[in-house]
Amino acid sequence: MKLMAWLRSFASPLFRRSPIEGEMEEELRAHIQHRADDLERSGLPRKEAERQARIEFGGYQKFKEECREALGTRLSQTFVQDVRYGLRMLRKSPGFTSVAVLTLALGIGANTAIFSVVYGVLLRSLPYKDPARLVVLQETTPMVGTVSVSYPNFLDWRAQSHTFSQLSVVQDVAFNLAGVSQPESISGHAVSPNFLSMMGVRPFLGRDFDSSEEKPGTPPVVLLSYRLWQSHLGGDRNAIGRTITLDDRSFTIVGVLPPDYRSVEKLDVMLPIGVWLTNNSAAHERGSRGDLLVIGRMSPDAGWQQARAEIEGIAARLAQEYPLSNNQFGVSLKPLRDAFVGDMRPAILVLFGAVMFVLLIASANVANLFLVRSAARTREIAVRIALGASRGRVIRQILTESFVLACLGGILGIGLAVGGIEGISRLISMDMLSGATVDMNGAVLLFAAVVVVLSAFIFGLAPAMQLTKGDPQAELKDGGKTVSAGASQSRLRDALAIAEISLALILLAGAGLMIKSLYRLLSVDPGFQTEQVLTMRMDLRTAQYAKDIQVLNFWQQALERVRTLPGVEDVAVGTVVPLTDDHSRTDITIENMTLPEPGNFPHPDVHMVSPGYVNTLGITLLRGRTFTDADNENAPLAGMINGMLAKRYFGNEDPIGKRFMMGHPGKDNKWITIVGMVGDTKLYGLANPARLEIYLPLRQFPQSEMELLTKSANDPATLTSAIRNVIASIDKNQPITDIATMKQLVRDSVSIRQITLILLGLFSGLALLLAAIGIYGVLSYAVALRTHEIGIRLALGAQRADVLRMVVGQGIRLALVGVALGLAVALALTRLMNTLLFGVGANDPLTFVSVAIVLTIVALTACYIPARRAMRVDPIIALRYE
Amino acid sequence: MTVAAQILPGTLDLLILKAVSLGPLHGYGVLLRIEQISHGALLIEQGALYPALFRLVRQGLLKASWGTSENNRRAKFYELTASGRKRLREEADSWGRLVSAMTAALGAHPEEA
Numbered sequence: 001m002k003l004m005a006w007l008r009s010f011a012s013p014l015f016r017r018s019p020i021e022g023e024m025e026e027e028l029r030a031h032i033q034h035r036a037d038d039l040e041r042s043g044l045p046r047k048e049a050e051r052q053a054r055i056e057f058g059g060y061q062k063f064k065e066e067c068r069e070a071l072g073t074r075l076s077q078t079f080v081q082d083v084r085y086g087l088r089m090l091r092k093s094p095g096f097t098s099v100a101v102l103t104l105a106l107g108i109g110a111n112t113a114i115f116s117v118v119y120g121v122l123l124r125s126l127p128y129k130d131p132a133r134l135v136v137l138q139e140t141t142p143m144v145g146t147v148s149v150s151y152p153n154f155l156d157w158r159a160q161s162h163t164f165s166q167l168s169v170v171q172d173v174a175f176n177l178a179g180v181s182q183p184e185s186i187s188g189h190a191v192s193p194n195f196l197s198m199m200g201v202r203p204f205l206g207r208d209f210d211s212s213e214e215k216p217g218t219p220p221v222v223l224l225s226y227r228l229w230q231s232h233l234g235g236d237r238n239a240i241g242r243t244i245t246l247d248d249r250s251f252t253i254v255g256v257l258p259p260d261y262r263s264v265e266k267l268d269v270m271l272p273i274g275v276w277l278t279n280n281s282a283a284h285e286r287g288s289r290g291d292l293l294v295i296g297r298m299s300p301d302a303g304w305q306q307a308r309a310e311i312e313g314i315a316a317r318l319a320q321e322y323p324l325s326n327n328q329f330g331v332s333l334k335p336l337r338d339a340f341v342g343d344m345r346p347a348i349l350v351l352f353g354a355v356m357f358v359l360l361i362a363s364a365n366v367a368n369l370f371l372v373r374s375a376a377r378t379r380e381i382a383v384r385i386a387l388g389a390s391r392g393r394v395i396r397q398i399l400t401e402s403f404v405l406a407c408l409g410g411i412l413g414i415g416l417a418v419g420g421i422e423g424i425s426r427l428i429s430m431d432m433l434s435g436a437t438v439d440m441n442g443a444v445l446l447f448a449a450v451v452v453v454l455s456a457f458i459f460g461l462a463p464a465m466q467l468t469k470g471d472p473q474a475e476l477k478d479g480g481k482t483v484s485a486g487a488s489q490s491r492l493r494d495a496l497a498i499a500e501i502s503l504a505l506i507l508l509a510g511a512g513l514m515i516k517s518l519y520r521l522l523s524v525d526p527g528f529q530t531e532q533v534l535t536m537r538m539d540l541r542t543a544q545y546a547k548d549i550q551v552l553n554f555w556q557q558a559l560e561r562v563r564t565l566p567g568v569e570d571v572a573v574g575t576v577v578p579l580t581d582d583h584s585r586t587d588i589t590i591e592n593m594t595l596p597e598p599g600n601f602p603h604p605d606v607h608m609v610s611p612g613y614v615n616t617l618g619i620t621l622l623r624g625r626t627f628t629d630a631d632n633e634n635a636p637l638a639g640m641i642n643g644m645l646a647k648r649y650f651g652n653e654d655p656i657g658k659r660f661m662m663g664h665p666g667k668d669n670k671w672i673t674i675v676g677m678v679g680d681t682k683l684y685g686l687a688n689p690a691r692l693e694i695y696l697p698l699r700q701f702p703q704s705e706m707e708l709l710t711k712s713a714n715d716p717a718t719l720t721s722a723i724r725n726v727i728a729s730i731d732k733n734q735p736i737t738d739i740a741t742m743k744q745l746v747r748d749s750v751s752i753r754q755i756t757l758i759l760l761g762l763f764s765g766l767a768l769l770l771a772a773i774g775i776y777g778v779l780s781y782a783v784a785l786r787t788h789e790i791g792i793r794l795a796l797g798a799q800r801a802d803v804l805r806m807v808v809g810q811g812i813r814l815a816l817v818g819v820a821l822g823l824a825v826a827l828a829l830t831r832l833m834n835t836l837l838f839g840v841g842a843n844d845p846l847t848f849v850s851v852a853i854v855l856t857i858v859a860l861t862a863c864y865i866p867a868r869r870a871m872r873v874d875p876i877i878a879l880r881y882e
Numbered sequence: 883m884t885v886a887a888q889i890l891p892g893t894l895d896l897l898i899l900k901a902v903s904l905g906p907l908h909g910y911g912v913l914l915r916i917e918q919i920s921h922g923a924l925l926i927e928q929g930a931l932y933p934a935l936f937r938l939v940r941q942g943l944l945k946a947s948w949g950t951s952e953n954n955r956r957a958k959f960y961e962l963t964a965s966g967r968k969r970l971r972e973e974a975d976s977w978g979r980l981v982s983a984m985t986a987a988l989g990a991h992p993e994e995a
Contacts, residue, residue: 030908030909031909034955063933
């Protein structure tokens with residue numbers, strides 16, 4: 001209500017005269033009348049007396065202006081006046097207005113839409129207390145990079161650190177939730193009891209964990225996510241104290257997390273680490289590293305460097321003290337924000353830069369339109385200055401006009417942005433956002449408003465300065481017909497067109513590099529078959545799978561029954577599906593190797609697989625054989641290695657028949673004989689190098705958590721429900737998760753680059769179009785101004801081809817200067833997108849040459865219409881016009 | 883025969899305050915009064931009066947109200963406020979000091995140096 005009243009009071013002067021203005025007018029008029037009365041008394045006729053009085057009064061408008069200033073109403077008052085005037089001018093030239101508004105709307109809309117991503121992902125504060133002081137800590141090893149933290153190491157960090165006021169573990173957990181319509185797998189975190197209070201989060205309902213719940217053996221309790229509480233317990237407040245069955249174990253619900261609780265991955269439950277330790281006693285071994293990371297809160301007086309130095313010092317001491325488990329292990333620290341942002345930051349920043357360029361191009365274009373249009377207004381402006389308007393006043397008025405234009409563009413742009421945000425959030429998958437919301441909100445609107453004001457300045461100021469520079473006297477004498485201010489004005493117009501071309505070239509170069517990267521990336525041989533393979537994950541956790549034989553029976557039955565489904569060509573199970581960042585790695589010892597330091601053992605990725613695995617995924621068998629059903633619990637242990645491991649540890653020797661064992665030499669060494677050697681696979685994404693891999697037969701190394709891989713003759717996705725039925729027929733309570741085709745996984749693995757490419761392509765297309773319009777505008781105006789000159793030239797015998805050469809020559813000059821400038825800047829800027837590129841240098845010559853050619857061709861095309869118009873000039877008409 | 887002098891910048895406000903101190907006036911009246919009390923020696927650009935009047939009103943030195951003039955026209959009349967009166971006194975004093983100082987300085991004889 002209040003807002004409306006405020007708006008009305010602000011807007012009303014736009015549409016009617018203010019009373020102050022009327023009074024002022026009346027007062028000044030009264031003065032003139034009084035003077036006229038006196039003059040009349042001295043004998044002048046009334047008419048003459050009034051004329052005389054007006055002359056004596058002096059510059060009426062100028063004094064009125066000064067009065068307004070004296071009243072202090074000047075700024076707002078004149079602003080209102082200017083806005084009114086601006087609207088009137090814009091209404092008078094609808095063509096100019098609509099082109100300018102549309103151009104600006106595209107620029108502002110693109111900026112606003114991308115900013116909503118920047119804000120949602122990079123800027124919006126995380127829903128924790130003082131989130132800037134929260135740090136993610138992980139261990140590192142030179143062999144693999146970042147790895148999980150060992151629980152005993154965490155305990156030592158916590159005991160010794162002073163720079164962290166609090167530290168907590170975060171262990172990924174997953175459970176099968178049965179007894180619902182379709183069995184499902186839920187995931188969550190096991191955390192130190194202080195976790196929530198450290199994050200500054202209070203449970204929505206119930207209680208936080210208690211410090212006693214850190215020790216193993218504590219009664220199983222669980223906090224539910226708001227979502228799970230709503231979907232499975234109907235949001236019942238009496239659910240606190242009730243129990244929920246996870247993996248056949250009964251957990252007491254002690255609370256519910258707040259609805260806006262945010263975690264990097266989907267979180268359904270949270271339990272105290274003590275509950276998890278009860279069933280994972282191995283975590284107490286220092287060498288055991290599972291899925292655990294540490295989050296800490298830096299104490300208020302500790303700085304980043306200090307914290308890092310301290311934790312690294314602790315880690316170095318631990319590495320000395322426990323060489324077997326900690327040799328060469330360091331610590332990495334990163335802000336919690338980075339864990340949420342993931343690899344999206346460079347892509348977002350590149351895109352944000354790109355839309356800024358689009359906005360600059362749009363502004364340059366509108367500035368050009370402004371210049372061209374206001375060239376016709378030089379006389380009007382000269383008159384105003386002659387009548388006593390100060391230069392600043394006229395500049396302000398032109399700026400207000402551009403501001404009005406920018407506002408119109410902004411309103412339309414925000415409309416476009418709403419659509420754009422919708423489109424972008426459809427492009428970006430939920431996983432990539434890790435809980436960030438990308439939407440139109442106050443901050444985004446504020447940004448749009450700032451962009452509007454800035455762009456109004458960018459495209460308004462240069463023309464305003466230019467237009468008021470001229471000498472009003474000359475302007476008036478010339479009758480406004482000449483192009484006297486032309487030289488410097490056309491220089492400015494040329495500069496704007498050149499700037500547009502350079503900016504467009506930069507964007508095109510970026511898009512070109514992305515296209516090439518994506519093409520290179522998708523043509524990388526992943527080392528396995530990506531067509532027609534369906535993957536799904538199952539984890540056998542309940543009591544009925546306590547024994548290995550039960551697990552093996554389940555997989556055996558699943559494989560046999562799926563194989564008989566129509567359309568299935570091959571089926572297998574394996575522990576890891578490529579490209580998903582899932583992994584299981586371990587140290588191995590090769591027979592007869594000189595034992596390295598504990599941290600330097602070969603550390604390959606391990607796959608436990610069923611016999612059909614290599615065939616189903618289409619991995620190449622380089623030597624020896626793959627597993628068969630004979631590689632079972634009664635046979636000697638067998639293994640396969642990949643080419644990379646063979647090359648690094650066996651050189652040119654044939655690895656078949658050689659032996660290795662899991663882990664470091666110890667009491668019960670179980671040697672595994674190498675029976676086959678297979679090709680390397682791109683487990684960690686197409687852009688990342690292959691690593692060492694070993695394969696072990698499932699029958700000899702039973703695993704309860706596996707990926708079922710089905711190769712079908714047709715579209716593999718159609719098999720989903722048939723396979724679901726097969727699994728339900730074996731165990732109706734067994735959930736199936738992560739259903740995806742291998743093709744989807746490949747697409748997902750390049751999705752950040754793909755989205756960047758799509759958006760960058762879109763923006764550079766827009767830039768190209770705007771730049772073409774820019775060149776077109778400059779040239780057509782130049783031709784219009786020179787019609788007379790061209791007429792004379794033709795009359796004096798110039799050939800039409802000469803005229804064509806003249807116009808096109810001008811266009812080409814602009815284009816070439818723009819291209820050269822753009823190339824220089826692009827060469828420097830594309831370096832910034834290095835992390836997004838693959839298989840192509842940031843200064844790839846072919847890309848740069850191609851975009852330069854494309855841009856030149858587009859520029860030439862833009863010359864075509866103005867050039868044709870110039871050629872068709874009829875000398876008679878052109879001269880008579882004068 | 884009087885030679886009309888351009889008034890010094892900044893003195894217009896003082897003249898207006900003085901003129902109005904002699905009784906409420908409308909704008910044109912202020913002009914006539916200044917002409918009269920300066921014996922026609924000071925020339926004011928007519929329009930320039932109004933921005934000055936508006937400024938003085940805004941500073942709270944003058945107050946204005948609408949009334950009817952001797953010519954039977956509607957006009958805005960100005961009169962001094964209390965702070966306007968105070969200001970006039972201060973400004974007149976400092977003007978007097980300036981004038982006597984300037985006169986003394988310009989009238990100095992060589993032997994006084």
